[in-house]
Amino acid sequence: MRHLVTLDDVSSEEIHTIFALSKDIKTKFAQGIREPLLPGRVMALLFEKPSLRTRVSFQAGMGHLGGSSMMLGDDVGFGKRERIDDFTKVLCEFVDVIVMRCKQHETVEQVAQHATCSVINGLTDVSHPCQALADLFTLSERVDSLADAKLAWVGDANNVARSLAVACGKLGVHFSIASPAGYEFAPTFLDSLREQCPDMQLTVTADPHEAVSGATAVYTDVWASMGQEKEKAKRAKDFANYQVNEQLMASAPADAYFMHCLPAHRGEEVTDGVMDSPGSIVVQQAGNRMHAQKGILAWLLGAQGS
Ligand code: CP
């Protein structure tokens, strides 16, 4: 049974297959064609944290593909009424795929371990694979060749950054990252990244101006992720020099794109001027969450694009 818990679960070739499916589905969708690639398939969503993009794009996408979806609420008693292995085995009797957003990454791993249907990680504190796939799909729409692109991450080396780094490594994109002291990638993550993607171009620095130099796109995320709200004041101080503003964008090429997974905290990690600039592709990124996830679903559930 195939799952998407982190991008370690997919090869470069499989990412290209997902992108080809996504592109085909997106192109037809724009022409008013909604091919029922997944008729009768059912998706369950189990979310322990808030979501607009992930939840709605998955549900809308599954509907467009001819399947259906249901958001599981507190009444199912996940983690409370019965053991997670019992819960998972039973849920898989009813549905074809489970999309989970969990406080603990281990919870998604545990469900995937016992699931007889596919499990997709819709964000944990460790990774956000669907976001990174949609982002690299977005970049591929903007550049002639991903192999010539450089993605610069400025800020916390968090869940989104980890998934983007792996996606870039697998697709030949130069990934550069500037984070303040104490918020960098863990050495164990860097070891695993270099092992998986030995030829990857990777720049790790504390200097945001160095990171964005020569970048095709500059990417940032909130300073305090969901679950880190208590650290907000300390992080605001620690990340003060890492705001993506007009001055920082001036160190990037004039035609560099601005990217953000959203939701954004305007005035903190990014200024209004950058969010609303002509180079900002944040809405395209968000829209592509749905198209890329349709590609993921079509690939994972075995349907082939026509
Ligand atoms: N980017 C993202 O995952 O957004 P949501 O938290 O709204 O799902």
Ligand code: NVA
């Ligand atoms: N790093 C953010 C991403 C939100 C989509 C968080 O985990 O809250």
